[in-house]
Amino acid sequence: MLSLKYVFISCIASIPMLVKCALQIQTSTEKDFVTNKYLVILRPQVGLANHMNVLHRQMGDGRATYGILLHNFTIGNFNAYSGHFDSGFIEQLVTHGDIARIEADQIVGTNSVTQTDAPRGLNVISHRRFSSDYDYVYDNAAGRGTYAYVLDSGINTQHKEFEGRATSGYVAEGLQPGDVSGHGSHVAGIIGSKTYGVAKKTRLISVKVLDHTLGSSSTLLEGFEWAYRDIKDKRLQAKAVINISVAGGIPKSINEAIDEAFANGISTVVAAGNYAEDVEIEWSTTGAIIVAATDLYNNRARFSSYGSAVTLFAPGVKIQSCWRGGPDAVRTESGTSQAAGFVTGVVALLKSRLKLPGAMVTRGVVQGLATRGIVKDLRGSPNLFLYNGGGR
Known part of the structure; x- marks a missing residue:
């Protein structure tokens, strides 16, 4: 068996309060997470290509430290991407209208x-x-x-x-x-x-x-x-x-x-x-x-x-x-x-x-x-x- 738990990034809705964003573990069991690596899941019907274009523009004009994009996912209507992102960039993503959810990447393993x-x-x-x-x-x-x-x-x-x-x-x-x-x-x-x-x-x-x-x-x-x-x-x-x-x-x-x-x-x-x-x-x-x-x-x-x-x-x-x-x-x-x-x-x-x-x-x-x-x-x-x- 593989073993993993997931977390949501939650945040005060007001943009000036973004500094108060924090990772909240959703389960009672602590698990290990990959440092500064995240899965970003888009809302249904949000086009991955258009969203990525916005991210690249943000990266280009210096308003965000982007990090490293590792993989894009498209499985039917499910669109997401993973990467190593710094906290400043994640703080921007949590209020982005395209984003359904952000999950911290986790360590998984066998458990027979x-x-x-x-x-x-x-x-x-x-x-x-x-x-x-x-x-x-x-x-x-x-x-x-x-x-x-x-x-x-x-x-x-x-x-x-x-x-x-x-x-x-x-x-x-x-x-x-x-x-x-x-x-x-x-x-x-x-x-x-x-x-x-x-x-x-x-x-x-x-x-x-x-x-x-x-x-x-x-x-x-x-x-x-x-x-x-x-x-x-x-x-x-x-x-x-x-x-x-x-x-x-x-x-x-x-x-x-x-x-x-x-x-x-x-x-x-x-x-x-x-x-x-x-x-x-x-x-x-x-x-x-x-x-x-x-x-x-x-x-x-x-x-x-x-x-x-x-x-x-x-x-x-x-x-x-x-x-x-x-x-x-x-x-x-x-x-x-x-x-x-x-x-x-x-x-x-x-x-x-x-x-x-x-x-x-x-x-x-x-x-x-x-x-x-x-x-x-x-x-x-x-x-x-x-x-x-x-x-x-």
Whole structure:
């Protein structure tokens, strides 16, 4: 899991009082932030090009110390930019009519719950009833012709389990290819590896946004934008799914980007979080498939977040999958990251088998196929458990 919290810049409305502006942390949990680096989100329908022209004019006439612009974001109607800006310039932006919100860029990192016993998961998503039968039954298309974009720490593309189907699609600036953490390889293995994977023929696209176990919210957004554009440019909406394992108070910008992707037909699966709290603290998106985790006995896993915003549950305890460090490396992990991997794999399976046309239909089919009434300790979550549609 990635962990992040977001902040708003608030300020007295009167321009002469700009010196009283301050960063206000919106949550009770302190997180680390990147010094003087911000995400600036524009109001709906504000043109990014026109806004940037205004900024350049301000920079040119000496009325503001601009700083360094790093990246422009355009995801549907979502427009934003990131950069290193000094406090004087930020003080001007907070009263600018084009600006919807300013978020301090944050440190993000992995947050899986590690356990060491043998895995379980594939069998239970292909059986309607709780069973000791460890057979995994699935449609023979096995996700062939689909693409899973994994926003994470990278993928060990040389692992034998991926059979050459895992490739590096995007590496954030300043990061090295590959997976030093292992987290991204583990999630990718659940999605589509030969032995541990749900969709054993899907293609896995690494979108590396973490260095070891850390990254920033702006880097995460850059990776999401790259995946969004790659899917749209190649017209893969009916064949692709994005997987994100993040938690800890998601910036609104990420939620808005996911919703824009949903409106453009692109499916995104996200982990509910490992904080045992209401998932709405983590996610405000209405477009994502939000996945909570169950334990070995179909209870909500003790660490899993919950609530009415959850889409469904999937296995998340003692899951074995691929790891970093070599072509045969494996490891057992637990977390809602792993649960999200199972759902992403099922999305790939269903897109391959049923030719699902877009994100809304895809989510509806995943919910419609889910097994009902078997999860315990829901805490307001829907009683839906992942089913792959091809089992018993």
